[in-house]
Amino acid sequence: DLFTVFGKGAHPGFRRLREELDVYLPDHASRYWKAKDYYFKSSPLNPTFYYRGTAGPMAWVALNTFIGGRGKMRDYAAAPPQSS
Numbered sequence: 001d002l003f004t005v006f007g008k009g010a011h012p013g014f015r016r017l018r019e020e021l022d023v024y025l026p027d028h029a030s031r032y033w034k035a036k037d038y039y040f041k042s043s044p045l046n047p048t049f050y051y052r053g054t055a056g057p058m059a060w061v062a063l064n065t066f067i068g069g070r071g072k073m074r075d076y077a078a079a080p081p082q083s084s
Helices: 002-008 014-024 027-035 055-068 072-078
Strands: none
Touching: 014 027
16 A cells, blocks of 8 residues: 555545544644645646645646647757758
């Protein structure tokens, strides 16, 4: 379960797992993860925990700009170096 949560970044039973671990967590941590347990639910826009916060949108922009996006950045990255 630990690897599924933090290694893969998504766990279909995270809410159940969090409820089992609640007895070991301080009150503030329990409240935080109770409010944020959806972080570990996979969705098309946020497939893993690691797409939450600023890192996710930045990764999406970077991937679309450099790999799948259109425009000069992809072409520039693929261009051979120019001699001066």
